[in-house]
Amino acid sequence: MCFEFFFIANSVNLIRMIQIQNLKKRFGDNEVLTGVNLDIHSGETLVIIGKSGCGKSVLLKHIIGLLMPDEGTVIIEGRSINSMTRKELFAVRKKFGFLFQGAALFDSMTVEENVGLALKENTKMTNAEISRVVAEKLELVGLPGTQKMRPSDLSGGMKKRVSLARAISTDPQCILYDEPTTGLDPVMSDNIDELIKELAQKLKVTSVVVTHDIFSVYEIASRVAMMEGGKIYFTGTPQELVETNDTEIRTFLNRTDKKI
Template identity: 55%
Template sequence: MIDISNIYKSFNSKQVLAGVDLSINTGETMVIIGGSGCGKSVLLRHIIGLMQPDRGSVKIDGTDVSRINRKELFALRKRLGMLFQGAALFDSLTVAENVGLGLREHSEYSAEQISDIVNKKLEMVGMSGTGGLMPAELSGGMKKRVGLARAIAMDPEYILYDEPTTGLDPIMADKINDLIIALRSRMALTSIAVTHDMVSAAKIADRIAMLHQGKIIFCGTPEEIKRSPDERVQRFIKGEAD
């Protein structure tokens, strides 16, 4: 379980998070929505310890991410996977090396065992046979799928998605949504996705939370968000300007 409690974060004089409270239950998929620049990715970075809050805490199974040392943080991160917005594949490594890097660094598996696991993960995301390609040879959708294979390579308990469908055509975006749903049921993952794509949010979410001006202003199921009386929520999900 992930428990985000009263998180504040500002950059220079700009307050980005202003008292965020959110709980994500084990096994559920929580989608955090909100306008561009509202702090969704910043919140995600706090969960995995890439940023430290000015105030408040992020607890993963009771461990406060901002109060542990680097060694403990690295041990915790082995239980998490993250898909970055631009996939963040390592340019100088092949697809297979990208996916297998975590295993090579942290496991005692032999090169053949790692190769088997990498092939299995690539197969899970529909990228079989691409292990020898370089990231520069992949399309945007393929990069996301390889990024996803890398994120699940270590069999994490939690997976974080930063804008998983942004920049993809609708069909590829739907394929990524299907993959997220399939991975969740196959690997019993607890997932947190940040997106402003409402089609994706409605499809993959068990619950949706909306971040607005540094606070969570709504949290509920995809059905409940449609019935929310909050005008800000309705405007966002219908895509209406002020």
């Protein structure tokens, strides 16, 4: 009886939004992903760590079909994106917000134009409606009233926030963050971490965060995945990560701690 209740409770909590199965990708001779298997659950904040160049950004890009695998598949809410038509893939992408590594804002556009870009291009919303949504998202990331500024007028932290406002402009179910705190000072990094937590709670989004910042892991993760050798080497809670005796993980954590 008890066991049955436990099983049901767990299966209710863990709804798989994304399933990554045996994903393989090489660029020429460079074998980057050698068989990634990973489930990402609805509503969780999964943080992905691993050495520079191990394939974290490449993995994120596969999740929304910006890169296609040589083998294996990504399944979103039960459907493989690798056998979808362009139109179907486009519809799936609307469920996602992507914060690219580096802010990737368009310098020639204002903050308002940057944040409202996807709404202008992909919806039938009027300019007034777009302005209202942009104002609301800028408010959410703590930058109200910056609509007329240009990326060149913004600090690094502000640019990240504007990129985040852009990533959430379409009310995504899942936000993919690629190095959201890299290049920021500790205070600004903390602010961004707070924002990631707030968005997860307020918007009930699923969050996948790639980071080098080990403090962020402890701050925001409900679960951690570590990549090594083109595969997922470890998954567990932040507590399990801290307590592991695995030499590979300990070496990685010690090096990362020293860098900070």
